[in-house]
Amino acid sequence: MSGLYVHVPFCLTRCGYCDFNAYTGLDHLRSRYVRALLREAELAGAAWPEPVETVFVGGGTPTTLAAEDLAALLVALRERYRVPPGAEVTVEANPDTVDVGKLVVLRESGATRLSMGAQSFDPTVLASLERVHGPDAVRRAMAAAREAGFEDVNLDLIYGAEGETLASWQRTLREAIALGPEHVSAYALTVEPGTPLGRAVALGLRRPPDPDLQADMFALACELLGEAGYRHYEVSNWARPGRECRHNLGYWRRRPYLGLGAGAHSFRGERRWWNVRPPEEYLRRVEAGELPIGGEERLGPEQAHLEEVLLRLRILEGVPASWAEPRAVEPLLDAGLLREQGASLVPTERGMLLLNELVLALAG
Ligand code: SF4
Incomplete structure (x- = not known):
């Protein structure tokens, strides 16, 4: 899908x-x-x-x-x-x-x-x-x-x-x-x-x-x-x-997606690519029968892991506790930024305001 x-x-x-x-x-x-x-x-x-x-x-x-x-x-x-x-x-x-x-x-x-x-x-x-x-x-x-x-x-x-x-x-x-x-x-x-x-x-x-x-x-x-x-x-x-x-x-959830139109982004597997942003340039490229791709990047394993931690925290599903070092987790639990939910660590309401800090602590 x-x-x-x-x-x-x-x-x-x-x-x-x-x-x-x-x-x-x-x-x-x-x-x-x-x-x-x-x-x-x-x-x-x-x-x-x-x-x-x-x-x-x-x-x-x-x-x-x-x-x-x-x-x-x-x-x-x-x-x-x-x-x-x-x-x-x-x-x-x-x-x-x-x-x-x-x-x-x-x-x-x-x-x-x-x-x-x-x-x-x-x-x-x-x-x-x-x-x-x-x-x-x-x-x-x-x-x-x-x-x-x-x-x-x-x-x-x-x-x-x-x-x-x-x-x-x-x-x-x-x-x-x-x-x-x-x-x-x-x-x-x-x-x-x-x-x-x-x-x-x-x-x-x-x-x-x-x-x-x-x-x-x-x-x-x-x-x-x-x-x-x-x-x-x-x-x-x-x-x-x-x-x-x-x-x-x-x-x-990192499902593949295709973007159409000026500046639209697409993603599949480790590859992310995007169309040219200015509408006039987009029109010229498509009217010439070309795909209007403006650039691409490949995610390395570290970047992909960081992204997965961030996304799992964002959708409040949390990350498996086994992914993080206990010494990194304890202060976040004590500070009320994370809570345990089964075997996962999920951001609290306060933690949701500090997601980037949580990602760095949990993925580091
Ligand atoms: S200019 Fe306003 S209406 Fe248009 S995309 Fe931006 S926020 Fe939305």
Whole structure:
């Protein structure tokens, strides 16, 4: 089994914190880009015999594409890859780019799951994140998703933006829970160099997130989502039982995946490779009949082990205690960063905030 990721790099506006391969002002390339994705799917499909049990169309904002283009893409992927019945097919959406009509087309073209970028229900926080939608747009989009027949919806949230208080985050969590999504992702805002937010923080024009406040916000998310019946199954992800994102679990369990589109990454065995990032270069390469590969790396055994320890900690399955030196483990147990679960060591809520330190201690 494997996963298929399709990258759509277009966005309505650029959020200041974003370091994804996403662009504004390239709307004129949309239809050409979809044709290139179909061509790349053909070119790459020949070397991808595994069944594809999950498809994830992400971005960027895939729902900036016309409904017919998205439908053509989903249908073509099913034709070109071995997608079994029951496959999970997720499309990422921003609230301002969907309505019932578009979502019905997506459902009829095989999408089974919608992942919505809500981020916050506080207009001040949304403005601080430079998001274009307001809280009402999320409520409308959620209602439209249900009307269109989506029974599997994720809401993405971000905490720790400038101006956000613990009380505001609590309201956001309660509003998100009240909408009844099957899945919630909650990410701590990070400041990436090279983004507008990173530059503003470097110049002292914006305040970086307060790590203590973010730790409190994380604890609150654990508490409220847990009370509401969501299972915490990855550091930043909660789901109703059986509604975990199978596609992302595939990444975390090191299942092979193929990425299509500008900058998309692929992985199989020890090899990881990625496509060229700029959409124009991607288009040129694919239109010339080439695979648009921009680079590759091979993981050595040490790197693969480090990665496996990190991923096992992230999905809260933990690592076998026998993998680590007892003298490295004891201080982490004493400090309340790890706990024993059968024969495994699993991060505690506090430990989840210090995963990199845990990885170094356990894999060293
Ligand atoms: S909508 Fe998402 S991908 Fe697009 S700029 Fe904002 S954060 Fe980045």
